[in-house]
Amino acid sequence: MDIRDRKEQLATDILKLTRLRLQMKLPVMSGALLLPEWKYRNDGKSTGTDGICLYWNPEEVLRWFHDAPIQVERRYLHLVLHCLYLHPLREPAAEKTIWNLACDLMTEYRIDQMAVQEFQRPVPAERSRCYRKLQEAHIAFREQAVTIWLEADCTMQERKELETVFSGDDHALWKSGGMENNPIVRYEQMPGRAEQLRKQVEVIHRWRTIFEELPVREQEHKRQAGGSAGQQVQTMVPGEDREYDYCRFLQRYAVWGEELEPDMDSFDYLPYYYSRSYYDRLLMLEPLEYKDVQKLQEFVIAIDTSGSCSGALVQRFLQETWTIFQEREKFFAHMNIHIIQCDCVIQEHVKITCRDEWQQYLETIQIKGHGDTDFTPVFRLVDQLMEDGEFRHLKGLLYFTDGDGIYPDVEPVYETAFVFINQKLKKGKTPDWAYDLNLGLETESV
Structure with a gap:
């Protein structure tokens, strides 16, 4: 050697x-x-x-x-x-x-x-x-x-x-x-490039699959860690990268569905390029016109409207969520999102089915309550909605709060994240079964 x-x-x-x-x-x-x-x-x-x-x-x-x-x-x-x-x-x-x-x-x-x-x-x-x-x-x-x-x-x-x-x-x-930059090229002019292209397409698919599985792996790792003594609450701090990290967190609530758009994952590039090179007005193996996609459709947003949570902070949180909603590739056109205002009792319950309704709600929202904080009525309401068949694939609940209140004794069947504007405004300790999501937003102008 x-x-x-x-x-x-x-x-x-x-x-x-x-x-x-x-x-x-x-x-x-x-x-x-x-x-x-x-x-x-x-x-x-x-x-x-x-x-x-x-x-x-x-x-x-x-x-x-x-x-x-x-x-x-x-x-x-x-x-x-x-x-x-x-x-x-x-x-x-x-x-x-x-x-x-x-x-x-x-x-x-x-x-x-x-x-x-x-x-x-x-x-x-x-x-x-x-x-x-x-x-x-x-x-x-x-x-x-x-x-x-x-x-x-x-x-x-x-x-x-x-x-x-x-x-x-x-x-x-x-x-x-x-x-890649000149696809209409005859294959005899580029020996070995066809195989290179195929390999690139395959590896892109593999990396994309791994990337999309990361939230699931993170959730599973958290669940496994929950079986060991001394578990700490997981704190996710997106900081200023909120457009990416907050959205990535929301993706754990995504479900599979069919949508009208080209399915490029099932599309074989080589016959396509071959037909473009040798034939006029003929394309081989066009992509399917629909595809199975994983997007957000159903979840619950609960808002703590006790005296310690100001309307300006609630508005900031909802605006942050609306920013994510505007990215069409992450949400189905038809939504089933329930927004619940609660202090120690349910103050308001609104159902959102499309982006226009969300925009209208954001522009006309009125904060109701300003009493003491009890989180349990929200969980009772959501459990009842599930029994009534209101949800088909509910995977999660986001509860915007400062954390100071009465938490449920029993872990719900859906995932829950208690959301805080930043670490300074956080009070109390969330249950071990819940996510502790800190948006890291500044509040000087709020």
């Missing part, structure tokens, strides 16, 4: 250990961590990914592990998140270097939000300053929005400084040109 083989063998042992440690720290991410294969590059280029495999430079792996093993863990997670969000396989939203930087920035931000054991805490000043700038500029923490910010509001020098802070892997293997 020569020196190169020894280095690769040692790097393999390190990567196996790294993956195992990450699985222990982030069990919900196990599927994503196990999916990509490893390959080694001995051309002197840095570690990177093409969205299908992780390409490691053995020299880098050995150096990182020697300096601090935690570096390998963070780099591994960085590459996997690139794949999970399909960064290497997406069309750049701007000039390539800016898009690359936006993806690196968002990847590091997501890692920092995870608060992984032994990763840098508090977040280093350079990254923290950048996140604060984005928050102050009211930039949504998403790739597209960050790309626009980098392009419009940052000088070239500032972008270079950010690259030194956030960039760490090689993006040379990311999507660039070729058949």
Whole structure:
């Protein structure tokens, strides 16, 4: 065995250990961590990914592990998140270097939000300053929005400084040109590209499946943890990334249904491109005109209208939820959403069946109650609605409150999340069977 083989063998042992440690720290991410294969590059280029495999430079792996093993863990997670969000396989939203930087920035931000054991805490000043700038500029923490910010509001020098802070892997293997940007090309002019395209389509489907299963895995992990002594209430703090994280939390209440739209998952690209190349006015295997999708349709929103919850805070919470409702790809056109106002008794019960009704309710809402707080009437009402057949697939209840009240003694059959505007306004302790969801919203203007 020569020196190169020894280095690769040692790097393999390190990567196996790294993956195992990450699985222990982030069990919900196990599927994503196990999916990509490893390959080694001995051309002197840095570690990177093409969205299908992780390409490691053995020299880098050995150096990182020697300096601090935690570096390998963070780099591994960085590459996997690139794949999970399909960064290497997406069309750049701007000039390539800016898009690359936006993806690196968002990847590091997501890692920092995870608060992984032994990763840098508090977040280093350079990254923290950048996140604060984005928050102050009211930039949504998403790739597209960050790309626009980098392009419009940052000088070239500032972008270079950010690259030194956030960039760490090689993006040379990311999507660039070729058949993806010029689909009407004869296959004999691009040997091997048909198989490459098929592999890309398959891996996109796998990553998308893993991504959509994350809320289910998180829920299952929480349920399993509930059987052990000393369980703590899970606290989810989306912070300023609320458009993504709050929506991701709501997705755990999604149900399967059929919707009139092209089913691209059942669509085979190769015959389609072949027919486009060789025939006029003939397309082979068009996608189905309907597809089974998983979207939100039924859930309950309860509002604590006791004296400690002001109307302005309630309005802020409902506005935040309405922002998610405007994203049509996440909700069925027909809804069955019940909004219940309650202090110590039910003050109002409204059923919402479409977006127009939600908008009208938001514009005309009146807060009723301002008495003491008792959460149990809401749960009794929802149980009665279920017995009456009002719900077919109720999976969850969101209860907006400050947390100071009388909680039910018995866990309901549907999932419950007590929602707080921010940590400062939270009072009391929620039951162990409920989620503790902190939106992390500022209230200075409320």
